Amino acid sequence: MALLQIAEPGMSTAPHQHKLAVGIDLGTTNSLVATVRSSMSTVLHDEEGHALLPSVVHYRADGSIEVGYAAQAQQSHDPHNTIVSAKRFMGRGLKDIGDTVQLPYQFIDTPGMVQIQTRAGIKSPVEVSAEILKVLKQRAEHALGGELAGAVITVPAYFDDAQRQATKDAARLAGLNVLRLLNEPTAAAVAYGLDNAAEGVYVIYDLGGGTFDVSVLRLSKGVFEVLATNGDSALGGDDFDRRIFCWMLEEAKLSPISPEDTRQLLTKSREAKEWLTDHAEARITSLLKNGELVDLTLTSSKLKELSQHLIAKTLAPIRKALRDAGLSIDEVKGVVMVGGATRMPQVRHAVADFFGQDPLTNLDPDKVVALGAAIQANVLAGNRGEDDLLLLDVIPLSLGLETMGGLAERIIPRNATLPVARAQDFTTFKDGQTAMSIHVVQGERELVSDCRSLARFELRGIPPMAAGAARIRVTFQVDADGLLSVSAREQTSGVEAHIVVKPSYGLSEDEIINMLETSFKSAETDKQARALQEARVESQRLLEAIAAALAKDGALLSANEKQTINEKMQALSELAKTEDSHAIHDAVEALNRATEEFAARRMDASVKQALAGQNLKTLEL
C-alpha cells in the first residue's frame, strides 16, 4: 500500500493529490536531490546509500551511458568519452572557457555553446547535464513512489541568462518540470531557515571541490537579494589535497613518481585531511610501486600551516564582495558555510576570525544547497500553507490593464510567485472597432488614475465586427527574473501585438508600501467608484446601441413608442452624470425593458429581410 507522510495541520491532500517536488543541486563535481517529507528536508540516496552523484557522464563503447561513480571510475581510462564538470561549459562559447588545452575533450566551436565530440556523437553540455538530471529524477521517483510534479534546480548566483537557460533546457531534456532556478547561496540560506530570520546581510562561503564562491545576500521582507558575488574558479578542496601531497614528497624525499603512485598519495592526502577534521593527527602510510614505504604523521597544526596560504586566498574575494556591496564586516549578520572543504576546522576558524562570529555549520555542507532547494520546491508545488509561503521573488503589486471608464482590471494579483502567466479575454466596445489600446498598469486601486502606468501599446487590424463579438485574449507573463511581457491576440483573425516591461522599474520599497496602504484605506471608496464607473459604462453602451438602432430601424416604431424610449434615454443620460450608481443601474434596467418590444420587432424584420428573395434550395444548405 502507499506510504503516507505527515502533513501540516489542515493540509492533508486527497489521494494522488500530493505533489512530489524535489530540489536538485546540479554541481560541478557532485549533484544531489532532496525532498521534503513530513515537513523535513532530506537528501535522497541511491540503492547503495550514496547521497552524492558524481557529475560525470561516460559514453560507453556499446552505446550505453554511465553516470556517477561508475563513470568516474572510467575518467582515467577513457578520458575523451568521460565528461566531467560539464557545468563549466553550460551556455559558454569556446572563447569563454579559456584553457581548453588542459582538458582532454575534443571541443567543437559552435555558435552559442561549445560541443564535445564523443564516440556517441557530438554532445552539448546541455545533453550531458540532462543525463545527470535523468538519473536524479529516476532516483527521486523510486524513492517517492510517483511521478515528480516539479523540481527546483540551483545555479551559481553569477550564472548569466545563457547559462540559466542552458540549465533549464537540460532539465526539460531530462523530462523535469522546472518550478524555478534558485541561486545556490539563496538555497543555502533557505536551508538554514534564514528567510524566517531577522532581516539583514548574510554571507555565503562556498568552498567546493574545485571552486570557491562567496555571495553577499540581503534579506528583506522574506526576499533574498544578491548584492555581490566573488570567488576563485580554480580554488577548492582539491588544492588542499595537493598541498599535503607536496609536503609528503618533501618529507619522504621522494623522487618523481609514477601516475599511479601520485593518484594513490593524493587519495591518502584527502583521507588525512578528512581525518584531521576531528582528530589531532593523522598517520599516512603508503607502499609505492618501487617498494618504497611512505610513513608520515600529519598534525593538525602542520595542516594549518600548509593550508594557511590557500585559506588566505579565500579571504580576498570576501573583501572584494563586501566592498562591491558597499558593506563593512560588522554589518554582516550571519555567515553560512557550504561545500565539503568547509568541514576543515582550519577554514572554520579563519572564517570565524575574519567575521568576528561563528559561521553556521550544523547542516551538512555538502547537502545544504539541495536541502534548501527542496524546501523551496515544496512551497512552489503548493504543499504548504498560505502563511508559510516563502516570499522569494513575488510580484510586489498587482499587474493589470485599463478597461472602459478608466477602471483597472487586475490580471496578476500581488504576491503571486514568479514565474507566472495569466490570460483574460476582452472584447471590443463599439461596432466596427478595429484597434484596441492596451494600457498596462500596476497597483491595488480600482481606478487607473490611482495606479501606476507601466506601458501602452495598440492592437491593430482587428476585423470589423459588432461590439462584443471580437475575442481578444490578453496574456500577462512574468518570468523568474521579473520581466513582464504582455501580449494581445484577436482569436478569430490571429492578429497579435506585444510589449516587454520591467514591472518593478523605478518603484522603491517605500513607494510600494505606500501604494499598498492607500489601497487598504480606500477600499470602500474604491469599490463605490468602481460600481459607479461600471454603471456609467453600461449606460453609455446601451444609449449608443439604441441610438444606432433608432437611426436604422426607427420606422418600426410608432411616434408614441419613440417618444417613450427617447424620454427614458434622456433620463438615463441625465442620471449618468450623477454619482448614484444604483439609480443609474435601475435606469439602465428600465430602458432595457422599454426597448424589448423594439428589439423583438427588429429581429423579426431582419429575419424577414434575410429570407426575402431566397428560394428553398439555397436555404437548405
Add this chain to the structure above:
Amino acid sequence: MAITLTENAANRVQKFLANRGKGVGLRLGVKTTGCSGMAYTLEFVDEVKPEDLEFESLGVKVIIDPKSLVYIDGTELDFVKEGLNEGFKFNNPNVKDECGCGESFTI
C-alpha cells in the same frame, strides 16, 4: 479499543516533531475522498479541538476526531521502508477493501 504506534513509527514522529520545532502530537483521520471511498490523513497537531479524542502510544500523543475513530479504531500505525521509499502505513482491522494503490479504502 485504541490507536497504537509501532516503535519505529513513534521514533519517527518524535523526530519529525522535534525537527518541526512545534506541535503537540499527531492527528490521524479519514476523509471521504479517493478512488475507493475513504482516505487516511496524517497531520501534525498544533491545536487540540474540544471534541478531539486523545491517545498516548510510546510517548506520542495521538489525536483523532470522534467521527474518524469509528473507521480506524484498533489501527496500528507503522513506519516502513519499501525499497527507496519510506513512510507511514495504517494497519487498520476495519478495512474490507482497498484501492489498488492503497491510498483509499472501504469498510
